[in-house]
Amino acid sequence: MKNNSSPATSHSSGVDQEQRNLQQATIYRILLAVSFVHLFNDSIQALIPAMFPILKNNLLLSYAQIGWISFALNMTSSVIQPVIGYAADRKPRPILLPLGMCCTFAGVLLLAFADNYILVIFSVMLVGFGSAAFHPEGMRVAHMAAGLRKGLSQSIFQVGGNAGQSLGPLLMKWIFIPYGQIGALGFTLVAAAGIAVQTYVARWYRQMLDSGYTFRKKSTTHKLDAARSKSILSATIILVFLVFVRSWYGASIGSYYSFYLMDQYNMKLDDAQIYIFMYLAAGAVGTFFGGPLADRFGRRNLILISMVGTVPFALALPFVNPFWAAVLLLIGGFVLLSSFSVTVIYAQMLYPGNIGTVSGLITGLAFGLGGIGSLVIGNLIDYIGISKVFVACGFLPLLGLLALRLPSDKKLEGWAAD
Structure with missing residues (x-):
């Protein structure tokens, strides 16, 4: 039987098959590398x-x-992350991965020697710019290396970040209390290791792009109807606000709870840091298990449960002794941050193909808006005292009830199938 397909058609079919193979394979070495960074x-x-x-x-x-x-x-x-993410979705820039870590290296080096308030601000801004460059492209790499296992890739990628955040209190106990501010100098070695790994990841990223990998489906030309566009915009606003609230409450624990423990229980600083570590470490575990829990109970349901389920623990926290405070922090951290990777996946379903933009909105802008919360909390502590502020912060997770206004998982899947 004669084969009627032309050479051009055969070549096109071969390219399409190569594209499918590229997008279906899960590359664990890259996932682990970007998670470690x-x-x-x-x-x-x-x-x-x-x-x-x-x-x-x-x-x-x-x-x-x-x-x-x-x-x-x-x-x-955070604030410039949506800009970088939007630009990366239109033209990927693998070079931003090592360059961002170079910026972080410079910030840490300056911070170790900063002897005035303005230099401290400048140093942390350099670290912030480095992080802003990493997250959108890092999430795109995780999505690229995931193949068909997108949920797993988000859990691996995000748990790396949350595990890194949980190290902060231990850094204080083991480095800054014994060595003081100059202890930050040791983290230039961490930044240097990050530059080396990012260079390796960026080369793989460039090779994948040169091989024809694309994040978008070809058939993206049909225009969304006005009602759906309005629903997506409304869902985006609610989702960003919920991440903002979660970050605000997280800032109250991460930035100020050690001061609360020292003020209320005359606890030593190094002992107080262990409590912060327990909260953040439990959150990292919650982040890892959030994906499987969302598969079982639904993404929207898990976002709702993680916020509202934190309320009893957050409200009780200012009124218990140190033992029960540790218990409440472990449970509350796990519950609240179980939705961390789930909010990212939910946003990606709202905006399929716009991985960098989603990263900028969810792990960038919304988290950065939480920084406003940290500023407000600091000012409130100066004016009304740390005890009253922590009682008030316990009510923040109640705002998670807004998750009831998000589209259901079934509706999202229906939109994605259109």
Whole structure:
């Protein structure tokens, strides 16, 4: 029987098959590499809140000034992320991966020697810019290396970041308490390791792009109807707001709870840091298990449960003794951050193909807006006291009830199938 297909058709079919193979294979070495860099990046970010007690004593800072440092870090690491992500979705830039870590290296080096408030602000802004360059392209790499296992890739990628954040309190206990501010100098080695790994990942990323990998389906020309566009916009606003609230509550624990423990229980600083570590480490575990839990109970349901389910623990926290505080922090951290990777996957379903933009919105802009929360909390502590502020913060997760206004998983899957 004669084969009627032309050479051009055969070549096109071969290219399409190669595209499918590229997009279906799960590349674990790249997933693990980018997850480790996420750990490096976020552990360096975590050292800045860990240094707050040292900086407060060395430079005689107020709580409000501590809040401004947190604000500078979060805003620079987050607000420009949607811009970088949007640009990366239109033209990928693998070179941003090692360049971003170079910026982080410079920020950490300056921070170790910063002897005035302005230089501290400038140093943390450099670290923030490095993080802003990493996250959108890092998430695109994780999506690219995931193949068909998108949920698993998000869990691996995000757990690296949350594990890095959980290291902050241990950094204080093991490095900054014994060595002081100059201890930050050791993290230039972490940044240097990140530059080396990012260079390797960027080369693979470039090779995949040169091989024809694309993030978008070819048939993206049909225009969404007005009702669906309105629903997607509304869902985006709610989702960003929920991540903002989650970040605000997280900032109250990560940046100020050690001060609360020292104020209320006369606890030593190194002991107080263990409590922050337990909260963040439990959150990292929750992040890893969030994907499987969402598969069982639904993405929207898990976002709702993770927020509202935190309320009893958050409300009880200011009124219990240190033992029960540790228990509540472990449970609350796990529950609240179980939706961390799920919110990213949910947003990706709202905007299929726009991986960098989604990263900028969810892990960038919304998290950065949480920095505003940290600034507000610092000012409130100066005016009304730390005890009253922590009682008030316990009500924040109640705003998770807004998740009821998000489209159901079934509706999202129906949109994706159109």
